[in-house]
Amino acid sequence: MNDASSAVIAAAILAGGDSQRMGEDKAALGDGGASLIERQVKDLRDLSHSLPILICSGSRRYEALNPYDVQHVPDSLNSAGPLAGVAKALETAAAAGLEEGYVFVLPTDSLIPPSHIYDRLTGAMSATSEVVLLKGERLHPLHGLFSMALAPSMNDYVESGGRSVMGFLDDRSWIPVTVPRAWEPCLNFNTPEEYERALVRFAKMTSI
Secondary structure, eight states: SSGGGGEEEOOOOOOEOOOOOTSSSSGOOOOSSSSSHHHHHHHHHOOSSSSOOOOOOOOOOOGGGGOHHHHOOOOTTTTHHHHHHHHHHHHHHHHTTSSSSEEEEESSSSOOOOHHHHHHHHHTTOOOOOOEESSSSSEEEEEEEGGGHHHHHHHHHHHHOOOOHHTTTTTEEEEEOOGGGGGGSSOOOHHHHHHHHHHHHHHHOOOO
């Protein structure tokens, strides 16, 4: 870890979606080997043996992750979208006494290794940023660093019916971090066709 990343006090993988358009659990996708979420967790563990890893998976539990010392956490509200997962991750970190710093958040439907995203985000951190978000051809608000200071207001926003990450950030300080355009299809996929395209594009990368 670099010096800036010492402010990151936990990582959270968002895996609570219903994956309706995919037709199966995106976290469990794989090629006969490790699942997508297991590869993400292993990469995070290679990055840090001690960083708390929170699996925001609603009621689902992934037994394959047990050897990696992760904590499964439910959403703050059922069927409230990914922001509820982020809110619960911040709340869980605060309950564990981790009251200052940032939580590194990423969705389970991402082929780019977490460590590469982590390096990009932490490299752009500043003392005044409450949130740092990834930006490819478009903004990816579920790949980011979220300040623990946001925990109370984010929880209130979700409980009041708020669902949009960018809606929550409307009057708050955040900065984008630009990544290679080749990453774009690999950062999010919602259908089998998009997943297959992401696999092809990822296989062609030389910088990962």
